[in-house]
Amino acid sequence: MIAMRHLSPEERGRIEAAVTAAEKRTSAEFAVIVARQSDEYAFFPLLWAALLALLTGGAVAILSPMMSVSLSFAVQAGVFLTVGLVLHFRQLRPYLAPPAVRREYASRMAKLQFAERVSEKTAKDEGVLLFVSLAEKHVEILADSGIAALIPPSAFQYVIDQFILRVRQGRLAEGVLAAIEGCVQELQPHFPARPDEPNEIANRVTEI
16 A cells, blocks of 8 residues: 655645646636545544454353453453554554545545635636545545536546546655646636736645
């Protein structure tokens, strides 16, 4: 499994420069958000600890049927506490959740960030969000209603596929840069740059 990391200052600078350059070629405004993870997954360490404790109790009952109830309970409690503490580390928690749950949480976070930072934040609803959640290796590109009215989401699918591929290979900065360029290629024919257009969404990379 490829370890993911946040962007370096040099990588953030390259991405922010790419956003600035992109917004000189199209009237669309870009937001880039990189999340460490999309949920705390606090429930899953307890779930796995409880499951392993129950399995331990079953194993004890089969292998040591003469063990006292109090000692068996103590063994189960020890397993529950030990496993729960080990799995409580924040970096481990996302991997305890099923893939479908991780995708759901990451997609929900993308939509929340889009609503907060992009949707209806420009005069003509021409915002685009590039979202990455590192723990889930999940990416989304979400476009505001002004763009969606002219360009269907399927038009960005190749860009998204390449974005996902690079992120899963651990090439986060390269993935974001390629996604920005791919989006510009799709947007420019429909949303050419307008002279003296204000910068309505900050060009900085937001890391959460």
